[in-house]
Amino acid sequence: MEREIVLRTKGIGKYFYDPVKFKVLDDISFEAYKGEFLTLIGKSGSGKSTLLYILSTMDTDYEGELFIDEEKITGQKINKLATIRNKNIGFIFQFHYLLPEFSCLQNVMIPALKLGKYSHQEVEEQAYKRLEILGVKDQALKPASKLSGGQQQRVAIARALINNPKIIMCDEPTGNLDSKNTQIVFDIFKQIAQEFHQTIIAVTHDIDFAKASDRTIELADGKIISHGLVK
């Protein structure tokens, strides 16, 4: 069955210059499909996080080409990239990274308000819905800094989902969560991919987490050593 490609890279390479010139990524070419739960694994220093930041459009200093939804991203202006990120990409980080002065609800709403597609009231409804799916609706009006780590991570996931992005990118999403919360996050990811057909690209070093995903791409020394099985 031919599946729709959401993200594609062609020969991506990147150098670090400090302290000496060093090639972190070498000729990375792969595709990610719609509704796929993709994990990137590799040892520390294999370049998996570096690759994720290139895919996220935040890092523009690389060679090769990146396509999202068959639109060429490489070479776009920084402001255009910000709009693309806002619309197409949701982020989940290891250290949850919520804005501490804002309530959970506001944190979830901010990307949608920036998108400006819906009214303030509609955005609020959507945000409540996301928080409900993630089981943290009762925490909505608390300041983000007052929540536990697992709860904060779920709010961050709700924020990543608010604009219905095509791709959700995660950097060690379960890195500092206990096994119970890890399971919750994992189940949510499965649900996102299967029910909402959004693509998840997660960098992880948790082998169990990777094994349970749809496909695992393994990196070593800046090269892809295994593409995994496309299910």
Next chain:
Amino acid sequence: MKSVNTEIALTHILARKRQTLVASMGVAVGIAIYICLNTLIIGTNRYSDNAIFKTTPHIRVYKDDQISQPLSKDTSQKTGTIVIVNPKISNISKNLINPVKLVNDIKNKPEVTAATPMVTANIFYNNGKSQLTGVGWGINIIEADEMFDIQSTWVDGNMRTLLNTPNGIILGVGIADKLSLKMNDNVSIISSIGVIKLMKVVGLFKTSNSVTDKSKSYMNLAAAQQLLGEGPNYVTDIYVEIKNPETAPQYASVISDLTGYTTEDWKSANELFVAGKKIRAVMFLFISWAILLVAAFGIYNILNMTVSQKLNDIAILKANGFSGKDVVRIFVMEAMIMGIIGTTIGFLLAAIIVNLLSRIYIGADLGYFPIQFELSVSLTGLGVGMLVTFLAGYVPARKAARVDPVAIFRK
């Protein structure tokens, strides 16, 4: 609908109320002092201009002394005649010819608001054996009052009495004291050419200048003409008042061309005063901007600190699709909010200070402190305050916009 940038800026501001207030107070003090100083300088300038215009006309038309010319100008030609030259001030009458027409011509100029003929005579005031020298101003008292506001210096008597008393004289209080003269006393006046005239004291005036009070007197134009042994067509000066005193130096030459006589504007007659005014203006400008600069640094400092503390938040915003422009807007808006709070408080503070200052009694002919609320200065102050805070906010905002989210997330 409130934009999301505004919402973020407001949340940041509300999360750090005390810092915002401190930065705002810096601006408030700066703006208050800026407005106060500038109001003060306008007030004092207005007062001192008025003081100058009580004795000096905007433009004075007179016939200048001329140095006598040799009969034969060209000594290089070998005519065989040698002329010995000893130049002196030529003994020509200082009369302005046909003064009535001149005054009318000047009055017809659109810029001119008033013009009045004058005769000044050097005179001696005598009472018994005591004698004082001074200057008698022969004037049309009504016109001169309009120009110099003589009435405000009045101590005793009525201005109209002079009109009805051909030999009336109005003395400075210094003369009256020294010669122990009272109202309605007679005083004998001797002019520089020896004409003696008995005059009646119909008024007394007191200015802020004691030398003036000890020498000056006003009398009717005709009386002054008589003292100089001249007829009713004899006028030595024409005093001109124009709409905008600041243009007097330029307009003086217009009047000079019109009349053919020498003109002197009030600025060249009072160069020391004009220079003093300029020095004051520069000094006050310097002080007020220095204080504003300090206030601006307060805002810059606090925003700079905020940006450094919020590197994480900025990276998150950027990851979520906020562009550099959005980040600049957020932080500039925070600066502007501090600026608005600051300038508003500063404006109110200035209004209170100006009000208090205006109640301080100074005395003399000054009365109360010469300060009053100046709308234009306050508006400039508000504008300057906003400009300064914008610039102080823009620099750290640019720094925030340049934050590289990848560098932050990778730490």
